[in-house]
Amino acid sequence: MNFRFLASFVAALGLFSLIIRRSIHRDTVPMDSYYEKERKANFVRKKSLDNLNYITIPDEILSLSPAHRTEEIDAYLKDLQDLSKEKIVNLTGISNTDLKLTYGTANITILSDYDSHYTNLVTILQKLAERLVAVNEKQAAIMLLEFAVSTGTDISKSYYLLASLYQEQNEGAKVNDLIKQAESLHTLMKDSIVRNLKASGQ
Numbered sequence: 001m002n003f004r005f006l007a008s009f010v011a012a013l014g015l016f017s018l019i020i021r022r023s024i025h026r027d028t029v030p031m032d033s034y035y036e037k038e039r040k041a042n043f044v045r046k047k048s049l050d051n052l053n054y055i056t057i058p059d060e061i062l063s064l065s066p067a068h069r070t071e072e073i074d075a076y077l078k079d080l081q082d083l084s085k086e087k088i089v090n091l092t093g094i095s096n097t098d099l100k101l102t103y104g105t106a107n108i109t110i111l112s113d114y115d116s117h118y119t120n121l122v123t124i125l126q127k128l129a130e131r132l133v134a135v136n137e138k139q140a141a142i143m144l145l146e147f148a149v150s151t152g153t154d155i156s157k158s159y160y161l162l163a164s165l166y167q168e169q170n171e172g173a174k175v176n177d178l179i180k181q182a183e184s185l186h187t188l189m190k191d192s193i194v195r196n197l198k199a200s201g202q
Contacts (some may be wrong), residue, residue, distance in 0.1 A: 046104035049111075055088040055118065055151050061144060068135035076128040079120075088121055089114040090152050093186030122153040129161060138165055149178065154187035156196070163200050175200065 062084055064077060091099065091111060099111050125148040132141040145162040148155070159182055166174045175197060182193045 046106040047102070049103060049107060052089050052114070055090065055121070057084045057088075057121070058147060061147060064140060064143075066132060066135070066137040066140050068137055070131065070135065073128065073131050073135070076124050076131065079124050080128075083117060083121055083124070086117045087114050088117040090118045091115040092118075092152065092154055118151070122148050122151065122155050122158070125153075126155050126158050126161075129158070133161070133165070138168075141165065149181055152185060154185055154189045154193070156189055156193050159193050159197060160200070163197055167200070 057080060062081060066073065089111070091114065096108060096112075100108055103111060125144045129141040129144045129148075132138070132144070142162065142165050145158050145165070148158045149162060159178060163175045163178055166172060166178070179194055179197045182190060182197060185193070
C-alpha cells in the first residue's frame, strides 16, 4: 500500500517537474529573442529622421479665440503655442528597441523627446476641449478633438467626448467614422475604445 502511494507520488512529482521545465523553456525562448534583438539594436548607427510623420498643429487651432474664455483656457492655448515650436511625433506602440533598430541608438533620446511632445499635445487638447465644452464652446471642442483623433491619440476620453458631441448635434453617423479610426490604433487601449464607442452608438 505504502509502495503504491510512494510510486504514485514519485510519478506525480516527475510529471510536475516536466511541466515546470517546459514552462521555463517557453518563457526563456521569448526572453532570449528579446535580449538578442536588444543587443543588435544597440549597435545600429544613427540614421536620418526625415521620414518621420511629424505633426503640425493647425493654424485654426493656434489662432483659436473663443468668445467665452477663462484663465485655464488661456493657459492651455498658450501651452499649444509653445508646443507648436517643438517637433512632435506619435510613437505610441513602438518599443525603444524597435526605434533603435530603425533609427539608431544615438537617436533614442531625441525620439523620446518627440514622443513626449506628442503626449503633451494630446493631453492639452483633451483638457482644453473639456474646458471649452464647459463654457458651451462646443464647435471649438469638436475641432480640437477631431485633430487629436486624426493624430492617433489613445486617450479614450477624447473619443468618448467627441462621440457624445456628435450625438448631441444629431451627427451620430460620424461615430462610425470614429470607430474606424479607433480600430486603426496601435495601442492596448484600442479594443476598449472600440467596444465603448460601439455601445454608445446603439
